[in-house]
């Protein structure tokens with residue numbers, strides 16, 4: 001079964017959720033290696049051997065949402081809230097630019113008020129003008145109106161990440177309070193596409209009650225909506241959240257299981273979607289020191305090093321044991337470059353490293 005499914009994927013033939021599930025369910029390390037090697041070869045063929053960096057600026061942990069899994073949810077009274085001002089965000093963007101990262105990703109908890117929308121607009125314009133448009137900017141600022149997405153697009157952002165988290169409505173309901181809506185999130189993804197962003201989404205992997213069939217369906221959804229970028233990672237618990245309280249702390253065996261499920265998701269996503277950008281996310285690094293390199297070898301091509309000032313990092317804990325909270329940005333840059341080169345790849349310094357899929361899909365004649 002596994003070889004047949006791999007052959008279908010390599011031939012770009014349609015596959016079913018059950019077929020994708022068979023790859024996600026692999027337990028034999030030899031079979032898993034076959035999967036990763038096929039995904040890696042597909043990555044080399046469609047997007048090459050360059051890894052691109054996006055310096056992440058976590059500019060605020062203030063959030064109007066109350067997701068049951070997330071450490072910065074509104075109801076977590078033990079999270080010390082912070083909001084960077086315009087100068088701080090700008091300074092970190094310039095640090096990433098000087099470090100030749102090529103792109104940044106500005107991320108925060110969700111805020112939809114006018115003061116926040118203005119702050120982001122101002123900082124985007126300032127970054128664009130100071131770098132002569134040379135620094136690529138991804139936003140990851142949650143659900144917004146179409147007007148807000150348009151405003152930030154006009155101010156210079158050109159990529160947006162908004163995870164769907166899960167496409168199973170029942171699971172979405174279990175993960176979120178009643179006023180958080182899967183339909184609205186899907187609507188936002190449509191708005192993002194309509195306003196001309198390269199659009200990224202992804203899911204949480206391995207949370208309670210989710211099956212590998214759910215994950216297979218999630219991957220088919222990513223393909224169906226024709227995403228340009230994927231950011232997804234294993235669920236990691238946070239004790240001060242309703243979901244985290246129901247889950248036993250991960251032991252070494254559980255860490256390993258979650259890491260490998262995350263890696264298989266990357267591999268299958270690469271085989272299915274081919275020319276998209278896929279991030280090896282920080283959650284992989286939480287589960288293993290070499291998690292992100294393993295992600296690159298399973299088909300990912302993007303790493304998002306944290307460039308947030310160290311003093312704010314302990315407050316941006318979406319989940320526990322988030323790595324590098326005390327590592328400074330400069331050390332992280334050097335060690336990451338070495339890690340990427342140690343697996344025989346090169347870092348695409350000073351390049352935006354846009355999603356090739358975005359350009360390929362825009363070249364296609366409208367159907």
Ligand code: 5AD
Pocket residue numbers: 069070071163165203204233234235236237238283318319
């Ligand atoms: N474990 C892993 N990822 C998480 N996120 C939030 N909480 C957790 C968690 N406990 C992810 C969500 C969100 C992104 C910003 O962080 O997928 O979209």
